[in-house]
Amino acid sequence: MSxxxxxxEHGTPLFVYSKxxxxxxxxxxxxxxxxxxxxxxxxxxxxxxxxxxRVFAEAGCGFDIVSGGELSRALAVGADxxxxxxxGVGKTRAEMKQALDAGIGCFNVESEAELDVLNEVASTxxxxxxxxxxxxxxxxxxxxxxxxxGLKGNKFGIAHDRALHAYRHAAKxxxxxxxxxxxxxxxxxxxxxxxxDACERILDLVEAIxxxxxxxxxxxxxxxxxxxxxGEVPPAADALWKQLLARLDARGFGNRKLxxxxxxxxxGNAGVCVTEVLYVKPGEDKxxxxxDAAMNDLPRPAMYQxxxxxxxxxxxxxxxxxxxxxxxxGPICESGDWIGRDRSLNVEAGDLLAVLSSGAYCMxxxxxxxxxxxxxxxxxxxxxxTLIRRRETLEDQLRSELPREG
Ligand code: PLP
Numbered sequence: 001m002s003x004x005x006x007x008x009e010h011g012t013p014l015f016v017y018s019k020x021x022x023x024x025x026x027x028x029x030x031x032x033x034x035x036x037x038x039x040x041x042x043x044x045x046x047x048x049x050x051x052x053x054r055v056f057a058e059a060g061c062g063f064d065i066v067s068g069g070e071l072s073r074a075l076a077v078g079a080d081x082x083x084x085x086x087x088g089v090g091k092t093r094a095e096m097k098q099a100l101d102a103g104i105g106c107f108n109v110e111s112e113a114e115l116d117v118l119n120e121v122a123s124t125x126x127x128x129x130x131x132x133x134x135x136x137x138x139x140x141x142x143x144x145x146x147x148x149x150g151l152k153g154n155k156f157g158i159a160h161d162r163a164l165h166a167y168r169h170a171a172k173x174x175x176x177x178x179x180x181x182x183x184x185x186x187x188x189x190x191x192x193x194x195x196x197d198a199c200e201r202i203l204d205l206v207e208a209i210x211x212x213x214x215x216x217x218x219x220x221x222x223x224x225x226x227x228x229x230x231g232e233v234p235p236a237a238d239a240l241w242k243q244l245l246a247r248l249d250a251r252g253f254g255n256r257k258l259x260x261x262x263x264x265x266x267x268g269n270a271g272v273c274v275t276e277v278l279y280v281k282p283g284e285d286k287x288x289x290x291x292d293a294a295m296n297d298l299p300r301p302a303m304y305q306x307x308x309x310x311x312x313x314x315x316x317x318x319x320x321x322x323x324x325x326x327x328x329x330g331p332i333c334e335s336g337d338w339i340g341r342d343r344s345l346n347v348e349a350g351d352l353l354a355v356l357s358s359g360a361y362c363m364x365x366x367x368x369x370x371x372x373x374x375x376x377x378x379x380x381x382x383x384x385x386t387l388i389r390r391r392e393t394l395e396d397q398l399r400s401e402l403p404r405e406g
Contacts, residue, residue: 001380003274004313004352010376011391012276012352013293015363019381021270022055022359025237029262032241038258039105041085043223044070046263046360047271051379051388053077056266062105064223064261068095071102081105085220085259087134087184089114089155096121096129106130106259108182108220110157115170122175131170132180132220135163137201141186141194141224144304157183163205164212171214178214180259181206184222187264190234192243195221199244203251219248220259227268229357230307237265264360271359273298273375274313277351278331287326289347294330295337296369298355298362302336310340313352321346328353332370363389368397 007014029040041062044053048070053063054077062083063074074084084104086095089111096118099107109115109131122129136157152159158166170178185198199221206216221244226234235243248254275293300306310328326347328340339355347353366374373392378385398404 001383001385003272003354006378006385007274007276007313007352010378010387012274013291013297013375014274015271015358015375015377016274016385017052017267017271017359017377017379017388019055019270019379022052022267023059025266025270026056026059026061028237029241029260029266032238032245033258036245036258037255038260039083039218041083041259041261042266043087043261043263044074045364047267047362048073048364049377049389050077051377051386052267053079055379062259064263065099065104068092068098071095071099071104075102085132085261087182087261091118093117093121097125100125100127100129106132106179106218106220108132108134109170110134112158112162112166112169115166115173115176119173119175128175128177130177130179132178132182132218133158133163133166133170135160135181135183135202135205137183137185137198139185139194139198139201141189142191143186143188143226144306160201160205164208167209167214168212178216180218180220180257181209181216182220182222182259184261185224187224188226188229188232189224190226190232192235192240195224195240195244196247199247203248203253206253216256218257218259219253220261223260223262223264225262225265227265227357227360229268230309234265237262266360268360269357271357271362273355273358273362275353275355277347277349277353279349280326280347287324289326289328289343289345291328291330291339291353293339293355293375294332294370294372295334295339296332296367296372297330297375298339298358299365299367300361301339302334303365308340308358309356310343310345311354311356312345312347313354316346332372368392371397373397 041064042056043064066088087108134157279290281288295302376391377389
């Protein structure tokens, strides 16, 4: 499949995804859980485009959602509500009601106050909300501070020390049905040890909670497994789960229902963003390669100083390879609008580049900053390429703004 041909047909910037890559990534998890009672809930915040969700829904995945909007997206692709879990620190009453009415599998509750509000919302409509409490195990995931979520200073989950108290409280609330426990310690984790440490701490808690008379039917270990952006070698999903399952078996939890919430590792390396070089601009200190993709399309570098590989889609005629060191930047009026720093490239205006590893946390985090329309998206499956999102028009952007003339 020629990315250049797709770019010619659909324009740039253009996200292109490989369905097979997604299914292979999912396959590694499925192999890891072979013979176990396990539910893989794709964390759709990583990429919530309907065409991507459809791939995972058809493959039998559940979904991890963080808003009423994400719930609607999951239901729109035919997801089984019983396989949907609802995470997030700030669920509103309206979102709780929407999820209860849809019959979702479990709320991952992130604070004691949320337990009380959910109890109230469920009781008012004569329902019972199945819940698990997200524990903050205070384990360092050894990743970027903005994507660490399981440390004491993070806003997520209930502190390990408060957990038993919270479970006792939840078990007494008539609108709640305690079914599980969960943790998610961060994202882009490239080592096994943080998972193993978190697992031990969660199992210690489960023993204490069950000793207090509250049965825990499922264990949810979140997502977070990293991908290769710049030579990182994270453990394979099946290898990671082999180790984790050995721990669970050793401690007598091997038959417990398991849930996981992977996002990035299912889609990150399945996608690239194809972009055109608009201008090459030599500077006093730096040379700039100005492309038509920007921080509104690819927010990760600006947000987390993240690295994404950038490769040209054409060879220079004559085969010369005279490279220059460029900062690859977008057209947005922000110095933070860079996609790659100090990249060695042989490029000229009109060339196409592919920004790699753009399947996760790119389109789903994109914005209209500078009144830029969101990019188009194409899903490739074998020899077929399907447009799954058309390029956003100015009319799309202006539609919700008032007052409108004419
Ligand atoms: N679960 C929860 C609660 C999360 O907050 C996140 C990401 O922020 C995920 C799962 C998915 O993480 P990842 O994409 O790193 O697998």
